[in-house]
Amino acid sequence: MSASPIDxxxxxxxQSFRTTLRHAVYLSRSMDGDGELTTMQMSTLSMAAEExxxxxxxxxxxxxxxxxxxxxxIKLEQAGLVSRTPDPTDSRAVLxxxxxxxxxAWEDAGRLRNERVAALLAHLDDDDRATxxxxxxxxGKLSRTA
Amino acid sequence: MSASPIDxxxxxxxQSFRTTLRHAVYLSRSMDGDGELTTMQMSTLSMAAEExxxxxxxxxxxxxxxxxxxxxxIKLEQAGLVSRTPDPTDSRAVLxxxxxxxxxAWEDAGRLRNERVAALLAHLDDDDRATxxxxxxxxGKLSRTA
DNA sequence: GCTCATAGTTAGGTAGCCTAACAGTTCGGC
DNA sequence: GCCGAACTGTTAGGCTACCTAACTATGAGC
Numbered sequence: 019m020s021a022s023p024i025d026x027x028x029x030x031x032x033q034s035f036r037t038t039l040r041h042a043v044y045l046s047r048s049m050d051g052d053g054e055l056t057t058m059q060m061s062t063l064s065m066a067a068e069e070x071x072x073x074x075x076x077x078x079x080x081x082x083x084x085x086x087x088x089x090x091x092i093k094l095e096q097a098g099l100v101s102r103t104p105d106p107t108d109s110r111a112v113l114x115x116x117x118x119x120x121x122x123a124w125e126d127a128g129r130l131r132n133e134r135v136a137a138l139l140a141h142l143d144d145d146d147r148a149t150x151x152x153x154x155x156x157x158g159k160l161s162r163t164a
Numbered sequence: 165m166s167a168s169p170i171d172x173x174x175x176x177x178x179q180s181f182r183t184t185l186r187h188a189v190y191l192s193r194s195m196d197g198d199g200e201l202t203t204m205q206m207s208t209l210s211m212a213a214e215e216x217x218x219x220x221x222x223x224x225x226x227x228x229x230x231x232x233x234x235x236x237x238i239k240l241e242q243a244g245l246v247s248r249t250p251d252p253t254d255s256r257a258v259l260x261x262x263x264x265x266x267x268x269a270w271e272d273a274g275r276l277r278n279e280r281v282a283a284l285l286a287h288l289d290d291d292d293r294a295t296x297x298x299x300x301x302x303x304g305k306l307s308r309t310a
Numbered sequence: 311g312c313t314c315a316t317a318g319t320t321a322g323g324t325a326g327c328c329t330a331a332c333a334g335t336t337c338g339g340c
Numbered sequence: 341g342c343c344g345a346a347c348t349g350t351t352a353g354g355c356t357a358c359c360t361a362a363c364t365a366t367g368a369g370c
Contacts, residue, residue, distance in 0.1 A: 153299030
């Protein structure tokens with residue numbers, strides 16, 4: 019509680035947020051080890067599921083460079099999960115969209131993950147679940163701020 | 165609310181937890197891009213800061229295999245941040261501990277990250293911060309369950 | 311039509327993870 | 341005591357995902 023009253027409390031919260039986040043990252047990693055699609059692939063498919071996307075936007079959303087995104091997308095294409103077509107409004111650009119197969123693979127994988135997470139959540143009591151549910155939008159807000 | 169009352173609600177919560185977590189992962193990644201120590205290195209130093217640790221425990225805590233941990237630890241050793249000494253009670257084992265330099269590097273980096281996160285948290289209002297603070301232990305519990 | 315910016319791909323390199331194989335240490339059974 | 345099984349780390353070799361730099365092709369301004 020010296021010069022800047024917010025600092026001390028915020029730093030304490032920041033510290034425990036960082037620690038928690040670190041563990042959550044390990045948790046999330048542990049959930050994609052067993053199967054078919056990696057977390058990054060899931061993210062890519064999730065984006066493309068909504069609407070056809072440009073490579074550059076996918077890269078930006080994933081926080082990686084365009085060439086890295088191209089690489090991953092080509093793999094997804096080879097796996098038959100997405101298609102790449104030139105953007106009709108700008109032939110420099112490429113639109114990535116889900117194939118029929120990609121959509122069902124994405125849905126299946128999402129269902130599987132949800133079930134796995136739900137199984138974890140089942141260990142919490144109602145209060146904890148309510149607390150968690152309330153905080154998710156706040157964390158989302160934070161991520162968007164950054 | 166059919167056969168299994170928990171399922172539906174849990175799955176919904178699971179879905180939004182997964183999405184939030186994904187964004188949080190990107191957030192956390194964006195916070196270690198600019199500097200000296202990676203998140204993994206920070207984690208390793210954090211563990212060693214409390215007490216000397218065996219390689220196998222570090223690997224387990226990081227969720228990686230022992231050889232991968234060895235590799236990272238050797239790099240930290242070469243950077244002068246940790247020392248490796250044989251465990252006096254079991255000469256097969258190796259104890260990893262922070263050097264003077266490692267401790268101050270760890271403290272500096274932690275401080276920097278805390279400040280960066282605190283700056284994000286400053287954008288939230290008091291209610292949101294309270295909500296977040298309440299949820300952190302719950303997420304911690306989940307990570308431990310897994 | 312020339313120039314400059316933009317969208318992706320290709321090429322080459324690095325870091326971090328993995329499994330498999332190895333070396334040294336401990337411990338239990340005989 | 342001593343031999344084999346179990347355990348702790350390290351070494352070796354390979355894979356994947358990321359990066360930067362350089363290139364191709366298209367679009368936009370003058």
